[in-house]
Amino acid sequence: MIRVALPYHLRTLARIDAEVELEVKGPVTQGAILDALEAKYPMLSGTIRDHVTKQRRPFLRFFACGEDFSFVSPDAPLPDPVASGEEPFLIVGAIAGG
Amino acid sequence: MSKIRVLVGTRKGAFILTSDGKRAKWEVSGPHFGGWEIYHAKGSPVDPDRLYVSQTSGWFGQIIQRSDDGGRTWFQPGTKPGEPTKTPDGMPMGESNKFVYDTSPETGKPLTTHQWYDGTPHPWEFKRVWHLEPSLTDPDTVYAGVEDAALFRTTDGGRTWHELAGLRGHGSGSKWMPGAGGMGLHTILLDEKNHKRMYIAISAAGVFRTDDAGKTWRPVNRGLVSQFMPDPKAEVGHCIHHVAIHRSRPDVLFMQKHWDVTRSDNGGESWREVSGNLPTDFGFVIDVHAHEPETIYVVPIKSDSEHYPPDGKLRVYRSRTGGNDWEALTKGLPQRDCYVNVLRDAMAVDSLDPCGIYFGTTGGQVYASADGGDSWNAVVQHLPGVLSVEVQVLP
Numbered sequence: 001m002i003r004v005a006l007p008y009h010l011r012t013l014a015r016i017d018a019e020v021e022l023e024v025k026g027p028v029t030q031g032a033i034l035d036a037l038e039a040k041y042p043m044l045s046g047t048i049r050d051h052v053t054k055q056r057r058p059f060l061r062f063f064a065c066g067e068d069f070s071f072v073s074p075d076a077p078l079p080d081p082v083a084s085g086e087e088p089f090l091i092v093g094a095i096a097g098g
Numbered sequence: 099m100s101k102i103r104v105l106v107g108t109r110k111g112a113f114i115l116t117s118d119g120k121r122a123k124w125e126v127s128g129p130h131f132g133g134w135e136i137y138h139a140k141g142s143p144v145d146p147d148r149l150y151v152s153q154t155s156g157w158f159g160q161i162i163q164r165s166d167d168g169g170r171t172w173f174q175p176g177t178k179p180g181e182p183t184k185t186p187d188g189m190p191m192g193e194s195n196k197f198v199y200d201t202s203p204e205t206g207k208p209l210t211t212h213q214w215y216d217g218t219p220h221p222w223e224f225k226r227v228w229h230l231e232p233s234l235t236d237p238d239t240v241y242a243g244v245e246d247a248a249l250f251r252t253t254d255g256g257r258t259w260h261e262l263a264g265l266r267g268h269g270s271g272s273k274w275m276p277g278a279g280g281m282g283l284h285t286i287l288l289d290e291k292n293h294k295r296m297y298i299a300i301s302a303a304g305v306f307r308t309d310d311a312g313k314t315w316r317p318v319n320r321g322l323v324s325q326f327m328p329d330p331k332a333e334v335g336h337c338i339h340h341v342a343i344h345r346s347r348p349d350v351l352f353m354q355k356h357w358d359v360t361r362s363d364n365g366g367e368s369w370r371e372v373s374g375n376l377p378t379d380f381g382f383v384i385d386v387h388a389h390e391p392e393t394i395y396v397v398p399i400k401s402d403s404e405h406y407p408p409d410g411k412l413r414v415y416r417s418r419t420g421g422n423d424w425e426a427l428t429k430g431l432p433q434r435d436c437y438v439n440v441l442r443d444a445m446a447v448d449s450l451d452p453c454g455i456y457f458g459t460t461g462g463q464v465y466a467s468a469d470g471g472d473s474w475n476a477v478v479q480h481l482p483g484v485l486s487v488e489v490q491v492l493p
Binding site for chain 1: 133134155156157158159160161174176177193195196198
């Protein structure tokens with residue numbers, strides 16, 4: 001199972017209070033994880049990436065295994081520890097005040 | 099006895115204020131959707147327990163929330179807890195968040211550019227829903243005014259939204275520009291006598307009217323004068339802050355513009371200034387008394403660069419003559435050291451007799467008057483900055 005950590009406001013929207021566990025078929029990529037996340041929690045559609053372009057919203061970042069994956073292709077495979085569930089895929093809100 | 103419910107949208111959540119018809123003691127619930135900007139919340143006139151909320155964030159985008167029980171519980175339309183998360187044909191739901199401009203050849207219009215602050219062309223980009231206007235006849239139908247300016251409609255209770263693209267496609271979009279808060283469609287007025295007629299207002303483009311239920315639109319701004327424009331009397335480009343009508347006289351419109359308070363007596367065909375003896379004719383809100391169609395209210399703000407009341411005195415001004423002759427209403431309002439603003443959607447009136455008037459400030463106060471504005475009380479004083487106020491009278 002893939003583990004995904006969401007920021008507080010998205011956990012509230014999805015009515016969950018912990019990490020999300022997802023079944024991802026095929027290669028474990030950002031795109032595959034977000035497809036699975038939105039299928040399981042449709043209320044999150046549009047909150048992480050644009051409905052149409054599928055581009056990451058500008059004030060969100062993607063981290064895993066201590067690295068920044070925000071600018072990596074959504075089709076690129078993520079590290080093995082993410083694919084195995086050893087490490088979570090982190091969706092993080094940018095620190096921008098407010 | 100009737101009950102009053104006031105829906106307050108703030109920078110950090112929604113609050114619901116309730117009272118009996120005396121409007122003397124209030125209960126406060128909230129924050130709902132804590133931490134999110136609530137640009138607007140409004141109930142259906144057909145089913146008062148059906149509430150719609152625009153919940154928005156620079157981080158996470160646009161969310162629409164709905165309540166079917168007067169605000170006790172909420173859900174995103176189409177994703178109600180316990181309901182299947184997919185449609186029968188396997189498509190994921192969650193479409194209620196989706197506001198996508200209609201560019202289809204059949205019903206849409208191409209995405210063009212509007213003017214940026216510096217006058218350069220800027221592409222149309224969806225940012226948020228500023229205003230939700232539920233239908234006068236159907237609780238499942240709601241209009242949404244959005245930034246960048248466009249009008250959307252749902253006919254399935256908020257599950258899906260579709261643009262009425264004739265407005266954005268009017269052809270004058272290249273002359274529209276954002277005001278300081280963005281290029282928002284903030285006012286939607288439904289004509290109770292002619293359901294095919296509707297008015298909308300955009301900052302900064304002007305007032306537009308449809309007479310065919312939203313298919314086609316035309317600007318109705320003749321008589322407006324805006325000195326910040328190259329041609330101060332141009333057909334479009336005016337920075338409208340808010341427009342209000344009385345339900346019994348939908349052809350009479352009252353406007354608070356960037357500068358100037360104006361009125362139209364012919365459905366927007368022409369406007370004339372009625373600022374009269376106001377201490378300043380800059381401001382954001384304007385509203386009409388529920389039972390006296392010529393009694394109107396504004397809150398004068400010092401200037402376009404000083405968004406607070408003149409002299410540190412928070413004063414509502416009332417005209418009983420449809421403008422020009424104004425009286426200051428001060429009883430119960432701070433008359434020294436007050437430097438808050440009252441934003442465009444942050445005033446509402448109830449339909450009780452005497453008429454109740456409500457407004458919220460950027461300082462987090464919500465003031466109520468149960469006597470048509472003669473005296474005021476602070477219902478709450480320490481909310482986050484108030485973005486919108488709506489009121490419902492419940493049986």
